[in-house]
Amino acid sequence: MTNANNKKGILQYLKSPNSAGLWFILLIGFAGGIIFWGGFNTALEVTNTEEFCISCHEMENNVYEEYRETVHYANRSGVRATCPDCHVPKEWTHKIIRKIAASKEVWGKMTGIIDTPEKFDDHRRSMAEREWKRMKETDSRECRNCHNFEYMDFSEQGNRSVKMHKDALGTGEKTCIDCHKGIAHKLPDMKDVENW
């Protein structure tokens, strides 16, 4: 056996692998896929928890404190809506798009753009507007994950709610965020905001 002969043999083998080799490669790919995809998804879900959100003091000392006073944090029946329930879409494609967009927040954290309450308040209006716009564009999709108009029992609602929900929401003229601004956090200066 010469060296050249040996080389030819490997080349031959790679060109036409036997079935065992083919299965081996497939198996590696499959296992690798599970590990990679599972790991990615697990990491993604970790960033989708309240603990992760408030691991930044910008969130914990500002918006989280404000949210703790509201009905989405503490209420009669103990059902809660945590940060990602409102701020991250549930559906996968939209979730990934939102997550990629949110990577900008990492830059914000590094540059410390809102790292004091005063700085936070300076940016409150622009940040709030971004969320209002996002909600408006999706017809308040994240609200509707829990609050489904189809199942709203008007007889259980107050007179004021019935009127507004029937006239504005039922006709599709308005969406949740048009009226329900600042339900979980303090409002910015509302000068020149529609309906305020």
Added chain:
Amino acid sequence: MKKLLSVVMVLGLACTTSLQAEEVNSGGVESLRGSSTLDATKKADEMKRVIKDKNPIARNYVHQPPMIPHQTRGYRVDLNSNKCLTCHGWKYANETGATKISLTHFETRDGKTLSDVSPRRYFCSQCHVTQADAKPLVENTFEPVESLGNE
């Protein structure tokens, strides 16, 4: 000398304890909070349940600020926003069916009329409050004014 010092200390201690004993004694006086003494923390009363959503409530006397017949939890009134005015302001009252705020609220202290709510009348809950079914703390003989729609 040592003996004298200890006697003084014992006397002093005795004095303070007797003083403390006097402080906690309410002397039989009952306040609106009951007869609890200063050194004990009384259990807080249960929170009142506010009315959910009712029609306007008749006023009891002339110039009484109208009472709020609905819940106002989470309604912010501050420098940034005024949740009450998003319904009761003149701009929105027709659409929402809410009672308009009185035009007296546009007047300043020295009688000048402004084009929007006067700062001194901006903080609604200073005068207008949500009602709850609360029993009067002190017995009284007040009768609501009949001409204002009271039975």
